[in-house]
Each structure stands twice: as C-alpha cells, then as structure tokens.
Amino acid sequence: MCLGVPMKVLAIEGEWAVVEVGGVRKEANVQFIEDLRVGEYVIVHAGFAIQKVDPAQAEETIGLYGAYGLPTED
Amino acid sequence: MGLPLQIRAFREGRIVTWNLERLHRESEGLHATFMEVCGTHTMAIFRHGLRRVMPENLRLVSGPGCPVCVTPNGTIDRAIALCRIPGVVIATFGDMVRVPGSSSSLELEQTRGARVRVVYSPLDAVKMAEAQPGAQVVFLGVGFETTAPTVAAAILEARKRGLRNFSVLVAHKTMPQAMRALVASGDVALDGFLCPGHVSTIIGSEPYRFLAEEFGKACVIAGFEPLDIVEAIWMLVKQVKQGRPRVEIQYRRAVRPEGNPKALETLHRVFEPCDAEWRGLGWIPGSGLRLREEFREFDAEHRFPLEVEPPRQQAGCRCGDVLKGTVEPEACPLFAKVCTPETPVGPCMVSSEGTCAAVFRYGRSE
Ligand code: SF4
Numbered sequence: 001m002c003l004g005v006p007m008k009v010l011a012i013e014g015e016w017a018v019v020e021v022g023g024v025r026k027e028a029n030v031q032f033i034e035d036l037r038v039g040e041y042v043i044v045h046a047g048f049a050i051q052k053v054d055p056a057q058a059e060e061t062i063g064l065y066g067a068y069g070l071p072t073e074d
Numbered sequence: 075m076g077l078p079l080q081i082r083a084f085r086e087g088r089i090v091t092w093n094l095e096r097l098h099r100e101s102e103g104l105h106a107t108f109m110e111v112c113g114t115h116t117m118a119i120f121r122h123g124l125r126r127v128m129p130e131n132l133r134l135v136s137g138p139g140c141p142v143c144v145t146p147n148g149t150i151d152r153a154i155a156l157c158r159i160p161g162v163v164i165a166t167f168g169d170m171v172r173v174p175g176s177s178s179s180l181e182l183e184q185t186r187g188a189r190v191r192v193v194y195s196p197l198d199a200v201k202m203a204e205a206q207p208g209a210q211v212v213f214l215g216v217g218f219e220t221t222a223p224t225v226a227a228a229i230l231e232a233r234k235r236g237l238r239n240f241s242v243l244v245a246h247k248t249m250p251q252a253m254r255a256l257v258a259s260g261d262v263a264l265d266g267f268l269c270p271g272h273v274s275t276i277i278g279s280e281p282y283r284f285l286a287e288e289f290g291k292a293c294v295i296a297g298f299e300p301l302d303i304v305e306a307i308w309m310l311v312k313q314v315k316q317g318r319p320r321v322e323i324q325y326r327r328a329v330r331p332e333g334n335p336k337a338l339e340t341l342h343r344v345f346e347p348c349d350a351e352w353r354g355l356g357w358i359p360g361s362g363l364r365l366r367e368e369f370r371e372f373d374a375e376h377r378f379p380l381e382v383e384p385p386r387q388q389a390g391c392r393c394g395d396v397l398k399g400t401v402e403p404e405a406c407p408l409f410a411k412v413c414t415p416e417t418p419v420g421p422c423m424v425s426s427e428g429t430c431a432a433v434f435r436y437g438r439s440e
Contacts, residue, residue, distance in 0.1 A: 006328075029197060031227060032337040043275060043328055046167070046217075046224040047195025051275035051334055057327040 006041035006053040019044060093304040098129045101311045107133040107263060108310050109399055111253060112270030113140035113427025114298055120432035122300045132307070135262060135399040136432075138252055139270060141217040142169040142425040143397055144352045147385035149216075149245045150175035155380045156212050156243065157188040162378075163206065165199035166214040168192045169425045172418060176386040196228035196242075203232065203240035212374045215242040220272045222246040222363055223337035226344035229365075229372050241374040244364055247350050249273050250281040251361035257289045262399045266292030266310040268303070271325045276341070278333030279321045286319040297325035344369055353421070354394030391420035396429050403430040410434060 007019035007028070017030045019042060030036050030049045042049035110116055116136045119125060125134050138144050154175050157164045164180060171180045171190060184190045189209070193199050196213055203211035215225045225242060232240040249270055257264065269282055274295045285291040292313035296306035306324040313319055323329050341363075350362025365373045387394075391413070392406040403409050403422070413419035415431055422428035 029195070029224075029227070032223065032334055032340070034336060043272065045220050045272060047197055048224045048227065050220060050223075050272065050337060051328050051330075054327050 007044050009036060009038050009040050009042060012036060012038060017042075017049065019049070090300045090304060093301060093308065094127055097304055097308040097311065100308055100315070101129045101132055103131075104311060104315060105131045106265040106311065106314050107135060108266045108268055108292075108307060109135045109137045109256075109262070109264050110268040110296075111137040111139040111249060112268070112273065113143070113425065114272065115139065115268055115270065115296065115303065116429050116432050117427055118298050118300070118303060120436040122303075123436070124300065124303055128307070132311070134268075134307075135264075136396070136429040137256065137267075137399050138352060138355060138397040139218075139249075140397075140422065140425050140427040140429070141221070141247070142167075142173055143393060143421040143428050144247060144252075144354070145170075145173070145216050145245055145421065146351045146353045147176050147387065148351065148382065149243070150179075151177075151385055152375070152380065152382045153212075153214055153243055154178050154180060154183055155382050156374060156378060157183050157190055159210075159378060159380075161208070161210050163189040163191060163202065163209045163211045164214065165191050165193045165202055165211055167216065169427075170214050170216060172424045173421045174388060174419065174424075176383055196225045197231060200228050200232050200235070200237065200240055203237050204235060207239060210239050210241070210377075212378075213240070213242045215244045215246055218247055218249050218270070218273050219276045219341070222248075222345060223276060223334075223341040226340045229344050229369060230340070232372065233369075238371075241372050241377050242365070243374040244345075245350075246345065246363040247352065248347070248361055248363065250277075250284075251358055252352060252355060253282070253285060254289075255355055255358045255361070256398065257285065257291060259398075264291060264399075265314050266294070266319070268306055268310070269293050269295040269321070271295060271297050271302075271329065274323075274325070274329045274333065276334050276337050279323055279329070279331045280333075282321045286321055290319050292319045293321040295321070295323045295325050295329050297328065352397070354397035388419050393420035393422045393430070396422050403433045406430070 007021040011018040015031045019028045028044045028049045033049050041053040043051050180190045199213040282293045292310045294306040294309045345363035347360045348362045348364040351357050390408050395401040413423050418424040422430035
C-alpha cells in the first residue's frame, strides 16, 4: 500500500499535481503539502502526496559516504 | 532507472556494503533483537535478503505492520455482509479483496455477483459514488496513520459534494498503541524498533517517545532502501550499546519530528481514537479510529445495521502469532503446503506486505 518512491512534481493546479516517476505519470492530491513547487519530489500514498522529500537531507546522507571516498553515483 | 539520483545512490552496492561492514563491527559481542513494524519494511528486508547478511548475533523479527493482515475476521465478515446488500458497491484497496473472512471472501462474493471494485485512492470511491447515484458506495477504510488522512479527506470531499450514497467501513488503526501493547505483553523480547517510515511522515517522532522512556526500547524511524535499513539498524545497535534509548530519525529526507500537521489536522477533524481489535493482538485501548459524531452519516456500520456471523479463525493458520513476532511463517503447518499466494489461507499470505507472502516469495526467514 505504501510505495516509498518519491515522485517528481511536473505541474500543480489547485489541490492537484501531475507527478512522475520512471516515465509513469499520475495525478496526486496535494492538499496536505505546504508550499509545493514544480520540480520538487513528494511521496505519494493512496493518491495523496503525504510528504515532501527534502533533497538536501538525502544528499547529506549520501554525502557522508562521499567523505569515505565511496562513489555516490553510478 | 528513472529514479532521482539521490535515491539511486541509496541502492548503490558499495555504499550498502560499507554500511553492512560498519554494522558488523559495531555489533560485535552484542546480542539484540529488533522488530520492524511496517509491512513495507518487511517486504524490503526480504526482497533485499537483509536478514541473511545481518550479523549472527542480531535478530530481526517482523511485527504487526501490514494493515490488511491485522484487520480481524469480524471486519472482513462485515464487509462481506455489506457487499451482499442489493445496490451496494464495495470500493477497496486491492489486497482486501482476496483476504478470507470466516466463511467467504470479497473475491468469492464477486464471482457470485456482488459488486466489488478496486480503487487506487479513496477519492476514486467518492467519484464512483457521484457517477452512480443509484448505488451505495462503501469504501473499506483499512490502514494506519498514513492512510487515515486520505480517507478523512475523501469523507470531507463527499460532504462537500453533498453525497448521500458514500460511506466508509472504518477499521483504521494507529501504530504506537499497538507497539505499547506488544512490549507490555512481554510475548517477544525486543531491544528496539525499526519504526515505520511512512506512518511517521504523518505522525512524526514524538508518539514513539514512551517506548524509549517508559520501556527502554531503542527506536529509529527508517526509510525503505537497503541503505536506510542497514543504517537504521546500526543506529539501533549504537543506542543499545550506549544504554541510551531514544527516538532517532534515519529517514530524514521524508520525516520531520512534527510529522505532517496538515494531514494530522484533517485526520483529527474527521476521526477520534477508539479501542480496536487487531488480529493476533486482540483488543488494544485507543488503537483505532472512529468517525466523530458529526460525520456519523458516513459510517457504513451506522447506515447499514447488520447481523454479522460470529467470526471464526481459519483452522491451523498462525497469522496471529506471526503478527506478534512470536513465530516465523515456516512454523505454520500450512505454510507453502496448503497456504500459498495462489490459495491463501490467512491474510499474511494474501497481502503484498504480509510476512508469510514475503517469506514465500523471497525465501527463508532466518
Ligand atoms: S502460512 Fe498461511 S495459514 Fe500459515 S500463518 Fe501464514 S497466512 Fe496463516
């Protein structure tokens, strides 16, 4: 039920947004998300965006490993 | 893969390996048991074979985190009784359709002519009700704090559209109270919890605090990629070694300490806490949600008062113990013999988040 993959926001109109992951586009209700912008990532559950994904936090986690000389991208 | 770069990196083999090595070093000499209480974590752990690469002295057990699985037979029987009423259309998430109740399933009823429709979102059920004014659409409200706000929003939408043919069979449950019941029962000795990632996007980190402070359990809210899970277990190990149990967030890119206030506000506007029955765990005080008085008209139990058959458990099924983490699926005499994803006997084999299904699909639990 809970797909964890973040989806990219392509367009927003009122309570609704077009979101995309891996070439698949869907509509998501975004009434629970404050200050959403096109280009940001959200986690979608049961047709609703339930939280914004903070890219800075994701990069921080990955960045820690960069410090050990480990590759952080393919 | 079409995934954002940051997420791809969370699956990057060398980073995961480096993390695993760090976990092995950190946990040397420590014997500990951790439970994941989220069906999506269970699935991720098995899919990536993480139990097999854990240090020997660390044990991972699966808990009551699959919403379909913890829904007791009484609720499923009521849904089945509802679908037999002429004019009723049941709208539900896919997994519920195949779950066996005491003597039938929604799938079986469908072959006998009942109208059962799988929806992706509760809002689809609202649209369905609007499009079919002659039908009574009943949505099965199953799920934890991640799902409850979406159902609350659907109910508000139905009210806004003035729909009189939309209702919800409310069976939502809340996680922290179940975790309290688990540790208080002492049935399974745990050192800590891998706290659910997406439930926590809504409720934040505060509701788990009593687990650390009252019960001394380590708590880490984890994401769903292999790296997230391995790192979270490493954080749990560190808490146990330091003797300083607390609630930490590993899944920082999606979980804020305060959760999602807007979603919580919607949830609390429509629902209030109540006692609830969980498969395996029994009745747990304050662990469920019911509609507030002013939304009673959307309550399917209220709209369709029904006699429901007394619930019976599937003979031999050990789902209840699997959900408590006291037995592994292989200990069930029916596992993989009578009970398979094709012919499921219990919900833990039906649901895509059930532990029996995970073990069946991806191999042994130890
Ligand atoms: S294997 Fe099937 S019958 Fe046994 S506990 Fe799991 S779901 Fe129940």
